Amino acid sequence: MRKGEATRARIIAEAARQAALRGLTGVSLADVADAVGLSKSGLFKHFESKEDMHIAVVESVMDRFGEAVWKPAEARAPGRARLEVVFERWLHWGETEWADSGCPIMALSVELDDQPGPLRDLLHKRLQGWRKTVVREFRALRDPPLSEAEAQAGYFQMKSFILGHSDARRMMGDADAQRSAAAAFDALLDRTARMAA
Amino acid sequence: MRKGEATRARIIAEAARQAALRGLTGVSLADVADAVGLSKSGLFKHFESKEDMHIAVVESVMDRFGEAVWKPAEARAPGRARLEVVFERWLHWGETEWADSGCPIMALSVELDDQPGPLRDLLHKRLQGWRKTVVREFRALRDPPLSEAEAQAGYFQMKSFILGHSDARRMMGDADAQRSAAAAFDALLDRTARMAA
DNA sequence: TGACAAAGTGACCGATCGTGCTCTTTTTAC
DNA sequence: GTAAAAAGAGCACGATCGGTCACTTTGTCA
Numbered sequence: 001m002r003k004g005e006a007t008r009a010r011i012i013a014e015a016a017r018q019a020a021l022r023g024l025t026g027v028s029l030a031d032v033a034d035a036v037g038l039s040k041s042g043l044f045k046h047f048e049s050k051e052d053m054h055i056a057v058v059e060s061v062m063d064r065f066g067e068a069v070w071k072p073a074e075a076r077a078p079g080r081a082r083l084e085v086v087f088e089r090w091l092h093w094g095e096t097e098w099a100d101s102g103c104p105i106m107a108l109s110v111e112l113d114d115q116p117g118p119l120r121d122l123l124h125k126r127l128q129g130w131r132k133t134v135v136r137e138f139r140a141l142r143d144p145p146l147s148e149a150e151a152q153a154g155y156f157q158m159k160s161f162i163l164g165h166s167d168a169r170r171m172m173g174d175a176d177a178q179r180s181a182a183a184a185f186d187a188l189l190d191r192t193a194r195m196a197a
Numbered sequence: 198m199r200k201g202e203a204t205r206a207r208i209i210a211e212a213a214r215q216a217a218l219r220g221l222t223g224v225s226l227a228d229v230a231d232a233v234g235l236s237k238s239g240l241f242k243h244f245e246s247k248e249d250m251h252i253a254v255v256e257s258v259m260d261r262f263g264e265a266v267w268k269p270a271e272a273r274a275p276g277r278a279r280l281e282v283v284f285e286r287w288l289h290w291g292e293t294e295w296a297d298s299g300c301p302i303m304a305l306s307v308e309l310d311d312q313p314g315p316l317r318d319l320l321h322k323r324l325q326g327w328r329k330t331v332v333r334e335f336r337a338l339r340d341p342p343l344s345e346a347e348a349q350a351g352y353f354q355m356k357s358f359i360l361g362h363s364d365a366r367r368m369m370g371d372a373d374a375q376r377s378a379a380a381a382f383d384a385l386l387d388r389t390a391r392m393a394a
Numbered sequence: 395t396g397a398c399a400a401a402g403t404g405a406c407c408g409a410t411c412g413t414g415c416t417c418t419t420t421t422t423a424c
Numbered sequence: 425g426t427a428a429a430a431a432g433a434g435c436a437c438g439a440t441c442g443g444t445c446a447c448t449t450t451g452t453c454a
Contacts, residue, residue, distance in 0.1 A: 003451065004401065021311055025223055029442065041444080042402045050442060101311050110307045113367040114218055114298050127369060156361055156377040163364060164357025170310040172324060180353040200421065201431065226412065238413085239432045247412065 008046040010036045012060045015053055020101035023111045024054050024119075054119055061104050062126040068093050070133065079140040080189055086134065087158065087185050091178060094166055102170050106163065131155060141193045154192050161185050205243045207233045209257045212250055217298035220308045221251050221316075251316055258301050259323040265290050267330065276337040277386055283331065284355065284382050288375060291363055299367050303360065328352060338390045351389050358382050 014035045018027045029050060033040045047053040073085035094103035101107070109127070112120040138151035138158075146154070161181045168177035211232045215224045226247060230237045244250040270282040291300035298304070306324070309317040335348035335355075343351070358378045365374035 007401080022222065023220055023308065025219065028440080030440080038401095039403050040442085041404075044443070045401055102307070107307055109364060109368045110299070110304055111220065113364075124368065124370070131369065152373075153377060153380065156365060156374075157358070157381050159364065160357040160361025160378075160381070161354070163360035164353055167306060167310075167356065167360060168353060171306045171321065172328065173321070176349075177353075180350055181357075183350065184354050184357070204431080225410080227410080235431095236433050238415090238434075241413070242431055 004046065007036070007038070008056075011038070011043060011046055011053070012056050016057045016061050016104055017101065019057055020098055020104035020107050023107060024057065025111070029053075051119065055122060058108060058119060058122050058126070061108070062123075062130075065093065065105060065130075068097060070130075078137060080193065083134075083137050083141070083158075083189065086137070087162075087182075090162055091165060091181060094162070095169065095178070103166060106166055131159075134158065138192070141189065142195065142197070144197050146192070146195070150192070150195065154188065157188050158185060161188070201243065204233070204235070205253075208235070208240060208243055208250070209253050213254045213258050213301055214298065216254055217295055217301035217304050220304060221254065222308070226250075248316065252319060255305060255316060255319050255323070258305070259320075259327075262290065262302060262327075265294060267327075275334060277390065280331075280334050280338070280355075280386065283334070284359075284379075287359055288362060288378060291359070292366065292375070300363060303363060328356075331355065335389070338386065339392065339394070341394050343389070343392070347389070347392065351385065354385050355382060358385070 011032060015027055015032050018032060029043055030040050033043050047056065069086060069089040072089055073082045076082045076085050094106070098104060108123055112123055135148070135151045135155045138154040139145040139148070141154070161184050165177045165181035168174035168180065174180070208229060212224055212229050215229060226240055227237050230240050244253065266283060266286040269286055270279045273279045273282050291303070295301060305320055309320055332345070332348045332352045335351040336342040336345070338351070358381045362374050362378035365371035365377065371377070
């Protein structure tokens with residue numbers, strides 16, 4: 001059963017790669033099987049259906065996101081230091097780790113936001129968890145802590161700049177996208193931390 | 198030939214509607230034909246191929262965007278008044294006119310940003326034109342005019358808030374998304390207009 | 395080492411995909 | 425009003441889709 005787990009992981013990774021490019025619906029099982037050196041029917045020893053694979057892809061991508069973005073930040077002090085690492089890693093996640101396709105979470109969000117069902121529910125739940133984590137860091141930006149509303153406003157703008165960076169970089173071909181995003185985020189941290197209690 | 202143009206327009210509108218939901222690749226000609234009350238082969242009297250229809254969809258969506266967002270703003274004075282209308286109409290475009298599916302331009306951007314070809318080139322060109330238009334308005338925010346770099350930073354953040362609003366509203370179910378976006382944009386206009394020359 | 399389960403193959407199914415063909419109906423222009 | 429042209433229907437095509445089944449190979453554990 002050890003062998004099977006490794007193969008399953010390879011399938012999920014390849015499916016995630018292709019989903020970031022063509023969308024979950026656009027991924028054909030034949031292409032995934034080919035890419036990992038398996039027959040199409042071999043895939044079905046690891047997943048009951050295509051939707052079952054979709055769920056595994058979403059879980060896997062969100063897990064990898066946590067590893068790549070949150071884990072390096074966790075070592076830093078709460079508040080600004082941590083938020084700076086999160087932002088930098090978040091940009092890096094989309095720009096480097098998924099350079100060919102763009103951030104798969106954004107692709108999944110746009111694809112699933114109007115497709116009710118367990119897949120959307122799963123993504124929603126994982127994204128809400130992430131949002132709560134970041135909002136908590138925003139509260140710690142100031143002493144006394146920011147209000148919940150103030151922290152949520154910070155998260156809204158932070159995520160906006162992440163999305164804006166991806167759009168500018170990938171669709172508009174803006175070579176300065178990273179600088180623009182970093183500058184906007186720095187200014188956001190400055191004025192948020194300085195807000196009167 | 199009048200009749201044909203009307204039918205063609207109906208096909209494009211329906212294809213755009215479905216593309217906003219499932220992506221351009223996910224739109225099947227049979228579904229579009231059904232929805233407009235045509236046979237599948239009847240579609241091919243109006244388009245040479247599916248990709249030909251894709252091009253028409255992109256052109257049409259961008260034209261409609263201009264009508265819905267830029268045209269109402271054009272009547273206002275350049276600078277802040279115009280930018281405020283643009284932002285308000287831009288939010289409204291995604292939230293109301295495409296309530297079921299989300300803004301088709303965002304869906305197209307995410308789908309096409311990693312798919313080189315004439316379709317991506319077309320969308321890129323149209324979006325660059327729009328960007329130039331908005332940047333020009335940002336320059337007029339202050340007297341003396343903002344520098345090109347300052348105005349571009351303004352556009353980057355404005356578009357970020359639009360994207361953030363869509364994500365918050367559609368994927369995260371945030372009922373306050375519009376307020377968050379409007380507040381962030383207002384503050385952006387304030388501090389941009391106040392910047393020292 | 396032998397037995398049993400897990401992993402993987404190949405052929406095949408019905409459905410649907412985009413598209414070409416021929417033919418009929420409708421619209422347009424003189 | 426009539427003829428040419430445009431619009432559309434119906435059918436069939438090869439390819440590909442997700443998925444099943446019977447079978448063989450490989451890995452694991454006692």
